[in-house]
Amino acid sequence: MAMVKTEPECRWERRLTTSESIIMGFHEDSGMCSAGTCMADGCVEEPVLLYPHGLKGLHSLQALVPSLLRHEVEIALEKLGLTLDRMYAWEMFLDMMKSQTRNSFPNADLPRNFTDATRAILVDWIIQVHEMMHFQEETLYLAIHLLNYSLRQIKVTTANLQLLGMVCLFLAAKKEESHLPEVSELCYLMDHTYTKHQLLRMERKVLYGLKFDLSYCPPLHFLLLFASIARCSAMVVWMARYLLELSLLEGQCVVFLPAQLAGAALCLARQVLQEPPTAEGEAAWCLASSIHAGSETTLLRVMHILASAAAKAHTQETCATFSKFSSPETLHVSRHPGLKNAPGLLGVCT
Amino acid sequence: MAHGTSIQYEPVAEIGGGAYGTVYKARDTESGQFVALKSVRVQTDQNGLPISTVREVALLRRLEQFDHPNVVRLMDVCATQRSDQETKVTLVFEHVDQDLKTYLERAPAPGLSPDRIKDLMKQLLCGLAFLHSNRVMHRDLKPENILVTSQGQVKLADFGLARIYSCHMALTPVVVTLWYRPPEVLLQSSYATPVDIWSTGCIFAEMFRRKPLFCGESEMDQLGKIFEVIGLPPEEEWPTDVTLSRKNFPPLTARPIKDFVPEINEQGAQLLLKMLTFDPLKRISSLNALEHPYFCDEETSTQTKS
Structure with a gap:
């Protein structure tokens, strides 16, 4: 009971500012490991961007990123109807990034009898x-x-x-x-x-x-947020939603954070679809990538899992998601020919 | 499940028969710490636990994850099946043995220092801003549910419980204090987070006065007492969705707030008026209140020198 007296509001403010380390390249950061990303990997990795070559060497742009990103996040959350008041949108985003770290599991082990x-x-x-x-x-x-x-x-x-x-x-x-x-x-x-x-x-x-603990930050919200900031096409978004839903069937995906699953699904969707790049699109993607979703190694691991799941989805007995995303409303994404050799796009799987 | 609560938490004393049911002080036999147990009986129908209970308790659990310093810790949730129709949900909170009411009563003669009041207010608004940014309103803020630890840390309690308990409350004929209620609640108009700011304003004044600002005995009386201070609001501010007419009240004009709270400084008085604003849409928000010049330290030092 006898705790050291801390100034409560300062402690709280400090917590919020450390969360800003989710913006890459802004903090020379080691604290990120505590947020759970490295924990999921079991080792400390150099944090990289969703888009690895995005901001390298662009120091002046880098200084602009936090306010630009904040603005984009606020607009996107409002557009997606995830916040009622833009005044609280950025705080809400920081909360999403922080609370998602409770939403993964230390390992993919299931109790005995279950496979x-x-x-x-x-x-x-x-x-x-x-x-x-x-x-x-x-x-x-x-x-x-x-x-x-x-x-x-x-x-x-x-x-x-x-x-x-x-x-x-x-x-x-x-x-x-x-x-x-x-x-x-x-x-x-x-x-x-x-x-x-x-x-x-x-x-x-x-x-x-579960002690009434029903809180969860769904990867879908991160996906829609990233896609909105990155100005992704409807096709890319549907493809990413399909890949993200496939992750639900993969037991090994439970070790990854929602933002990692979302980031990987979006990256893979872009690689599969190979839409012709535009200057504006690349800049928007670059900005979205400055949100630290996970290390490059982690994202690649998730992408490999999703790519092989998508490649064999149509042959599986468990094909509800495949059928759902083969409809015209979803732009037939699950039948896209590019998915058949999706694992090949990512090089040799380790 | 039934034995879970009674084994881990050993009741020590009854600490209150609040509007929402009995509250017990208990000892956590695992950690030795004291806790406050708040139980509510929930009716379960053929569709299981009511949605409101599921959502509200889940919300309290979610808020807990942020570990906010100005919000009381929810340590555990237990549930006991009483019968097919009834479940007892027990919320286990950290126990703080002093509330703002006793804190004010215990303060020696001239009352709290202006700096102490400022610190308490800052912490109170900080906790409130946290709740409001998570779209939670307290709805029943009063000195009794603002806890003050022996280190002077403010912790809000009993927030978000109103809805969990609402079904139970209808059956309990208890007197709920009107003194901290804002006009929109007294008029039974629609309300949102500004309700808590009104209550905070009343409490702010009470910290200086060491007695409540508006002690009404009925809804009408409470509104009358409010208008004696802030004046009768203009016709255009009177809510349209209420049955009580503005004509029922004498056309009073606002009196200087310092007549009622003489010890308050200039900035404090300004902030107080912004909190005790009739129109909830014009009332200051918790985030903006924290940025008010009253909390700016330079301002205080010049104030105290003059």
């Missing part, structure tokens, strides 16, 4: 139910996060795995949606394998197990 394949089948099923319910995309990302979290926090038998998946989707909907399905409807969707009573009991088990 990545079982998990992928369950995730694929959740994606289908989610689509059928016409829920928002945030709800899906939150549901899968809650699933990953619960699998590590509470004991569930294989027989109850589907029930757990449904409850995670139900809880995510309670957090995000304005219209909720009836519990009986959910039971019907599971062919009445479980009773309503069992479902509600599982809901309590998950909530208590």
Whole structure:
């Protein structure tokens, strides 16, 4: 109880300013490791940009970047409807960058009896139910996060795995949606394998197990934010959204931060589509890249995972995401021929 | 689950029967620390725990991650299934044994020094700005739920609980104090984060006066007392969505705020008036209040010299 007296508001202000180290090249920074990026890699890496050659040598531009970026972030968050008041937008962005560091896991290990394949089948099923319910995309990302979290926090038998998946989707909907399905409807969707009573009991088990911690900074928000700042084309954004959703099926992706997944999906989408560059587009991409999403090594690792997932997506049993993104509304991105040799674009995989 | 709470947290004393139910001081048997337990019974229907409870508790958990120095720590959340229809949710907060009310009562004779008041106000606004930037309003700010640690650190408590408890509250006939309520709440108009700034203004004045600024006994009486100080607002500022007419009040004009808070300095009086502004849209925000000249140190030193 007897703590050293600190001036509280100063401590708080200090915390905010250190978060500004998310802007690359502005701070000669080592503190970034504490933010979790290096932790995820298990080693200390030299931080690099989303776009590695972006700002090298441009010192005068570099000095401009923080205010320019701040302005762009504020506009983008407002445009995306993620903030109600531009006055608080930059603080909100700093909060997003900071709080996302709690949203990855130290390793991809699953409890005994569960394999990545079982998990992928369950995730694929959740994606289908989610689509059928016409829920928002945030709800899906939150549901899968809650699933990953619960699998590590509470004991569930294989027989109850589907029930757990449904409850995670139900809880995510309670957090995000304005219209909720009836519990009986959910039971019907599971062919009445479980009773309503069992479902509600599982809901309590998950909530208590997670201590009501349902906060999550979805990678989708980072994706839309980066894409908005980078002025990406609709095609690039749809491709990146597809690749990002594929990451949900990959158990090994849980070790990466939401911003890393988003950054990698966007980079890969650009590489796959190879749209002809414009001066304005490159400058905007350069600015978006000054947000430190992750080290080059980390981003490449994620890109490799996503590229190989995309290359084999159409042959998999778990193909709900593939079908979803083959529709005309999504510009048929999942059927893009460039995805077949996406891993080749990135060179030899290690 | 049921045993979880009772084993880890050993009740020591009942520390209040607030509007939202009994609050217990307890000892955390794992850490030896004292905690404050606030429980609420939540009705669960056939769709499980209510959305409002799920969202509000999740929000408190999220705010906790930022570890803000001027907000009381939420250490744990426990839930106990009472029956199929009822769940008890217990929020475990850090325990601070002094609130601003007792702090003011304990202050020796001439009251708090102007610098001490400024420091308390700065911390209070800092905590409020944090809540407001996270789109959380307190709604029931008063000296009793502003905690002051023995090191003089201000910590806001009981924020965001209003909605968690709302279903429970309807069943509890308790007297909720009106003294810190802003006009828009008393008039039952729509309200948002400016409500907390009004309450902060009332508390600011109380720190100098060592007694509340507006002690109304009913909604009407409270509004009357407010208008005696700030004057009856012009017709165009009167909210249109309320049943109570402006004509019910005598046409009072504003009186100098220093008549009511004589010890306050010039900048302090200016800030206070900006907080006690009738129109919530014209009322100062917590972030802007922190940038007010009142908090500028150079200004104070010239003030004290003169």
